Amino acid sequence: xxxxxxxxxxxxxxxxxxxxxxxxxxxxxxxxxxxxxxxxxxxxxxxxxxxxxxxxxxxxxxxxxxxxxxxxxxxxxxxxxxxxxxxxxxxxxxxxxxxxxxxxxxxxxxxxxxxxxxxxxxxxxxxxxxxxxxxxxxxxxxxxxxxxxxxxxxxxxxxxxxxxxxxxxxxxxxxxxxxxxxxxxxxxxxxxxxxxxxxxxxxxxxxxxx
Numbered sequence: 001x002x003x004x005x006x007x008x009x010x011x012x013x014x015x016x017x018x019x020x021x022x023x024x025x026x027x028x029x030x031x032x033x034x035x036x037x038x039x040x041x042x043x044x045x046x047x048x049x050x051x052x053x054x055x056x057x058x059x060x061x062x063x064x065x066x067x068x069x070x071x072x073x074x075x076x077x078x079x080x081x082x083x084x085x086x087x088x089x090x091x092x093x094x095x096x097x098x099x100x101x102x103x104x105x106x107x108x109x110x111x112x113x114x115x116x117x118x119x120x121x122x123x124x125x126x127x128x129x130x131x132x133x134x135x136x137x138x139x140x141x142x143x144x145x146x147x148x149x150x151x152x153x154x155x156x157x158x159x160x161x162x163x164x165x166x167x168x169x170x171x172x173x174x175x176x177x178x179x180x181x182x183x184x185x186x187x188x189x190x191x192x193x194x195x196x197x198x199x200x201x202x203x204x205x206x207x208x209x210x
Contacts, residue, residue: 049061049062049063049064057087058083059083059084059085059087059088060081060082060083060084060085060088061081061082061083062079062080062081063079063080064077064078064079064080065077065078066078068113072116073113073116073117074113074114074115074116074117075112075113076110076111076112076113077110077111077112077113078109078110078111079107079108079109079110079111079124080106080107080108080109081105081106081107081108082106083104083106084104084105084106084107085100085102085103085104085105086099086100086101086102086103089103089105093133096135097135097136098133098134098135099133099134099135100131100132100133100134101130101132101133101134101139101142102130102132102142103128103129103130103131103132103133104128104129104130105126105127105128105129105131106126106127106129107124107125107126107127108124108125109122109123109124109125110122110123110124115156117155118154118155118156119152119153119154119155120152120153120155121150121151121152121153122149122150122151122152123149123150123151123164124148124149125146125147125148125149126145126146126147126149127144127145127146127147128143128144128145128146129144129145130142130143130144131143131144131145141171142171143169143170143171143176144169144170144171144173145167145168145169146167146168146169147165147166147167148164148165148166149162149164149165149166150162150163150164151163151164157188157190158188158189158190159186159187159188159189159190160186160187160188161184161185161186161187162181162184162185162186162187162200163184164181165179165180165181165185165202166178166179166180167179167180175207176206176207177204177205177206177207178204178205179202179203179204179205180202180203181200181201181202181203182200182201182202182203183200184200185200186200
């Protein structure tokens with residue numbers, strides 16, 4: 001099912017055996033605003049695209065491509081999100097009294113599923129340009145943030161490995177902050193884990209902070 005917010009109606013339920021399907025969802029997150037999502041889902045190997053719109057205004061574009069076997073939960077998925085700005089972020093932010101101003105977010109990620117979805121690996125980059133928040137009359141200085149990541153999750157073993165975590169931030173094109181792991185970070189949430197996970201340091205540098 002396609003779901004956004006509440007008061008959602010679905011035009012069609014996805015079938016289980018490929019084919020061409022069109023899914024339409026509408027939501028009213030709060031008074032006076034309607035968000036509509038349209039998704040065109042093709043064959044397993046074909047690209048799938050989803051647009052988030054308010055009326056005729058396009059708010060964000062999401063695309064995904066395989067090859068991915070949804071039934072077996074195995075394969076690779078390329079996910080791209082573009083144009084995610086205040087028009088979408090403020091749907092949530094408005095309830096908290098927050099305005100995201102000129103913020104624009106994009107994501108490019110490659111996800112690999114194996115062992116019937118029990119092994120997941122993801123690598124990609126997240127960018128937040130002109131990121132800033134206004135709340136109760138106070139506005140944070142706009143920042144440009146970039147995050148590169150690589151992580152693998154083993155669900156049966158209840159463990160994960162964060163191989164890459166590199167965060168950088170600039171303000172007015174000048175370096176402001178950076179954060180990175182000294183080496184891959186092993187994480188376990190198993191209560192029966194017999195061996196301790198390895199240590200890794202997160203190094204954070206802040207410069208030019210006034």
